[in-house]
Amino acid sequence: xxxxxxxxxxxxxxxxxxxxxxxxxxxxxxxxxxxxxxxxxxxxxxxxxxxxxxxxxxxxxxxxxxxxxxxxxxxxxxxxxxxxxxxxxxxxxxxxxxxxxxxxxxxxxxxxxxxxxxxxxxxxxxxxxxxxxxxxxxxxxxxxxxxxxxxxxxxxxxxxxxxxxxxxxxxxxxxxxxxxxxxxxxxxxxxxxxxxxxxxxxxxxxxxxxxxxxxxxxxx
Amino acid sequence: xxxxxxxxxxxxxxxxxxxxxxxxxxxxxxxxxxxxxxxxxxxxxxxxxxxxxxxxxxxxxxxxxxxxxxxxxxxxxxxxxxxxxxxxxxxxxxxxxxxxxxxxxxxxxxxxxxxxxxxxxxxxxxxxxxxxxxxxxxxxxxxxxxxxxxxxxxxxxxxxxxxxxxxxxxxxxxxxxxxxxxxxxxxxxxxxxxxxxxxxxxxxxxxxxxxxxxxxxxxxxxxxxxxxxxxxxxxxxxxxxxxxxx
Numbered sequence: 198x199x200x201x202x203x204x205x206x207x208x209x210x211x212x213x214x215x216x217x218x219x220x221x222x223x224x225x226x227x228x229x230x231x232x233x234x235x236x237x238x239x240x241x242x243x244x245x246x247x248x249x250x251x252x253x254x255x256x257x258x259x260x261x262x263x264x265x266x267x268x269x270x271x272x273x274x275x276x277x278x279x280x281x282x283x284x285x286x287x288x289x290x291x292x293x294x295x296x297x298x299x300x301x302x303x304x305x306x307x308x309x310x311x312x313x314x315x316x317x318x319x320x321x322x323x324x325x326x327x328x329x330x331x332x333x334x335x336x337x338x339x340x341x342x343x344x345x346x347x348x349x350x351x352x353x354x355x356x357x358x359x360x361x362x363x364x365x366x367x368x369x370x371x372x373x374x375x376x377x378x379x380x381x382x383x384x385x386x387x388x389x390x391x392x393x394x395x396x397x398x399x400x401x402x403x404x405x406x407x408x409x410x411x412x413x414x415x416x417x
Numbered sequence: 418x419x420x421x422x423x424x425x426x427x428x429x430x431x432x433x434x435x436x437x438x439x440x441x442x443x444x445x446x447x448x449x450x451x452x453x454x455x456x457x458x459x460x461x462x463x464x465x466x467x468x469x470x471x472x473x474x475x476x477x478x479x480x481x482x483x484x485x486x487x488x489x490x491x492x493x494x495x496x497x498x499x500x501x502x503x504x505x506x507x508x509x510x511x512x513x514x515x516x517x518x519x520x521x522x523x524x525x526x527x528x529x530x531x532x533x534x535x536x537x538x539x540x541x542x543x544x545x546x547x548x549x550x551x552x553x554x555x556x557x558x559x560x561x562x563x564x565x566x567x568x569x570x571x572x573x574x575x576x577x578x579x580x581x582x583x584x585x586x587x588x589x590x591x592x593x594x595x596x597x598x599x600x601x602x603x604x605x606x607x608x609x610x611x612x613x614x615x616x617x618x619x620x621x622x623x624x625x626x627x628x629x630x631x632x633x634x635x636x637x638x639x640x641x642x643x644x645x646x647x648x649x650x651x652x653x654x655x656x657x658x659x660x661x662x663x
Contacts, residue, residue: 321509324469324580325523326498335525339513415554416512 201390204378208391211374214288218360218370221292223353226299231345233259233300234307235333241308246329259301267359270294271366291368295356303352310344311337343414350406354399371395418447418610419578424467424477426460437463438474439634450604450611452621455631455652461614462582464631468612469501469580470494482577499527502571502609506583508563510555510570516542517551520570527574541569545599561592568599572609579603581613585620593617597624618655628656 201208237255240248262270271294275285278293314337322336338345361372371391379388426438437460445451453461466472467479470486479486481501486494502523510519520538529537542548545565555563564584571579581600585593601624604611615621621628622642630637630650637650648654 315507315509317505317507317509318511320471321503321505322522322526324471324498324501324503325526325574326495327526328492328495331526335522336511339511342513413513415514415556417554417556 198386200384200387204384204387207378208371208374208394211369211371211391212394214363214369215357215360215371218288218292218295218363218368219353219357222295222299222356222360223349225292225296226303226352226356227349229300230303231307233304235311235337237304237308238311238337239329239333259305262298262301263305265298267294267298268362268365270298271362275366286367288363288368288370290366291360291363291370295359298359299352299356303348306348306352307345310341310348313344314340343410346406346409346413350402350410353402353406357395357399357402371398418482419445419468419612420478420480421464421467422478422480424464424474424479426463426467426472427475437634438467441477441631441634441636443629443636443639445610445612447610448604448608449627450600450613450625452625452628453612453614453631454616454618454621454628454656457616459631460634461616461631465580465582465612465614468578469498469503499523499574500576501578501580502574502576503580504564504567504571504582504584506586508555508560508567510563510566512555515552515554516547516558516566516569519555519566520573522570523574529574537573537575538569541573542566544572544603545569559592560588561595564588564592564596565599568596568603572603572607575607576609579609579611581611581615583615584613585615585617593620594623600624621656628653 237252237259238244239246240252242249242252271291274294274297278285278290281293282289284290318336318340319332322332327335358372360370361376363370364373364376371394375388375391375395378384379391421441421443424438424441425436427434427436441464453464455461463472467474468481470479474487481497484497486497489497511522514522517538520541521534524534524537539548539551542551545568547562547565547569550558550562550566555566558566579600585596588596597620600611603609611624613620613624626642628640628642630640630648630653632650632652638648638653640648640653640656647657
């Protein structure tokens with residue numbers, strides 16, 4: 198108990214670092230993942246604007262990046278990270294590989310979510326004289342909105358665990374803290390406390406997601 | 418109003434080329450209610466979709482209001498579609514939108530201004546007697562109500578033509594009767610040309626002045642209820658049989 202109080206300021210810093218990492222990563226993932234996923238959806242084989250050759254290439258890239266164990270991606274990307282932000286260390290050093298991993302992941306989730314939108318509604322939009330842009334914004338995104346929020350929630354939670362390895366490049370964060378102080382220094386009570394904190398964070402994210410989805414999904 | 422000239426439609430499939438429509442030519446007069454009947458797979462829905470070019474003919478031409486649609490660019494076709502309303506068996510309403518938003522949809526697509534949209538949506542919902550459901554989401558509506566919202570949506574843009582694809586197939590007899598009455602009313606009051614595809618004989622008998630019978634992709638015959646009392650095709654005969662149905 199004494200130790201928890203002792204380390205409390207460091208815990209707060211670690212929480213802040215994790216929050217920074219996650220919010221920037223998810224923001225980038227959504228900003229680039231949605232267009233990429235939408236593009237994949239539009240050019241998929243069988244679609245009206247199908248481009249099978251481009252799709253195959255993009256599909257391969259997306260799957261490959263997704264399948265890299267994050268730790269290996271982090272290390273392998275060190276020169277790239279250094280090129281983009283000038284360093285491979287610290288919180289920034291983690292955000293780059295996290296984002297690179299998150300974008301194709303969210304693109305895939307987006308593509309899948311869009312595929313679940315009823316084809317009939319798309320046909321209705323075409324019959325009403327809507328162009329592709331209008332169909333994407335007024336039909337696809339509207340009907341898929343709760344699915345997209347659901348995907349973003351899942352993404353946040355799974356990438357929270359990826360961010361744990363941030364410590365490898367000095368990125369900090371709550372996972373790194375748990376390992377460094379709680380585990381390596383045998384401060385069991387501190388580690389327990391941090392783990393409970395992480396569990397609570399995940400529960401909060403999940404609950405926030407669920408509330409948002411319930412508000413957005415009118416299909417009951 | 419609508420002229421289909423020698424429409425042929427074939428699809429590529431695993432089993433080779435399938436010919437769905439064979440040399441179909443028909444003229445539909447302005448203001449009439451014209452039906453296409455036939456068995457499932459006879460090509461009725463495909464034929465209907467040629468009128469607003471959701472389907473392109475493999476060969477043949479589609480004329481709407483004197484214009485050859487098959488010769489127009491995609492952009493021009495989108496413009497023409499705004500004057501052709503369509504209603505579907507599965508309603509195809511946006512689930513995450515209220516009745517208001519659903520009916521407003523084609524108007525938004527056409528770039529109609531907000532106050533005008535507001536006026537037209539309320540007007541359209543009034544025609545189908547659903548003003549009180551204006552803020553409801555489709556999940557809270559019955560099948561009949563959903564179809565009426567779909568009708569309101571289809572007529573919101575003051576179309577010249579209404580295309581109906583098996584619109585009562587998912588409804589019970591009473592609701593079907595109700596929906597057909599609205600359609601009859603709309604045709605009478607606004608002079609909108611209606612083309613309806615159905616496999617329900619009752620619907621054809623109740624609503625249509627003329628019916629085209631589709632058999633295996635061919636137009637077997639056109640029956641004019643005002644002039645005929647018998648038919649030559651098998652399906653056509655059902656139309657005149659008592660309590661008939663396919």
